[in-house]
Amino acid sequence: MKIFYLSICCLISASAAITFFAYRHKFFIVYTAWPTSTKNGAIQKAQEVFIKKDCFFFHQEEWHSEQITLLSTDDSTLMLRTLISQWLEIMKQEGCMKQSTRLESAVIASPSMIAYLSFEDIPFERQQSIQEKWHWMESLLKTIREAHLKVQAVHILVNHQSLEDVHLDFSYAWPIQGFSSNAL
């Protein structure tokens, strides 16, 4: 009788061990209907992939903004490039830019946090006033500033050389705060 009970215990232990071994080695999968903590995290992560940023432009004597959705990334240079490309599109659509141009490349120098933006062509037209050119630049600075990319200054280039303008000096980096606060 004692041997009978002993053998039943051994059998139960062996089957429990085999089941556990099979589960561990994924011979079968236990599916539960309720979401697990891992799945929650995955949903949250999927939501974090997209972030919303504002693009600013000055039109008809007042500031406007348009929200755009960008892919979230740790690479701030990539983020800056996408942001500026989208901003240029909006500027073109809203009629704030007469001269069409595209962003060639964008780099953020890490110690100084100066953003170097190189465009394919001069973003200004010959007939434009100083006010219009300044508003274009101020819109760009405001868009980057509000995106919180930790950029301290922006240097505008055309074909990887400093932008030459008759009125405004682009030979050095413009501070990210812009010059709006400097209005008397």
Add this chain to the structure above:
Amino acid sequence: MSLKYLVNVTIFVILSLVNYAQSLDTSFPILFIEPTTDSCSGARTIDDKFERTITWQIAKSIAASLEETVPQWQVIVPKKIGYQNKLHSRVSYVNQLGVNFFIHLHCCKTATSQEYVSLYHYCRNPFADAIPLRTTLSFVPFQDIHRRFFNLTTRSVNFLHHQLHTLKKTNLSAQILIPTPVGLPLKNLCGINAPACMIEVGLNNSEEWEKYATILSLIIKALLESNMLVTIQ
């Protein structure tokens, strides 16, 4: 007559002449009006007329008017259009003259039908520039020289802006838009030692320039008569 007496008389005469020369130098405060000269870059046009032609006419008209109304000021308008192709040489010329106030004139065709008069002054960094430049050295870096009279510059530009608003109440400039003056990194004002401002006039047609010449003459006259700028240099 002793030699000592002769030496004393000679020294006295020399000193008197030096004093007289110095008093001649400082007798006239100088206003420098520079019309834009875009001969080496793509020029803006207003009704088939180049910007430089119209600004030249405005500058000459202002100078003629000021010579009559404010004779104690010497008004200089550079003779040749397109004289300043090199930035450093023209800045050096203006600084060596000991100018009391510098005005650079621009005009362009308005994008909308609204005519305007914009005022600017030079600013490189909105936060750093407001701090007065304190140096015991005679040499001041080219890009920092505007900080010597930064406060006076902003006060002068503010004064001109205020005068424009005062004129707005009259029929002369009732329809003109006057944006708030702003400090920007402007190429044509970089390196100028004296208080300096840039004026941009937005015109609907090229024949309107005479109206703006009158308006600018009136506001500049008010500034010169305020004696704000006489004591610099």
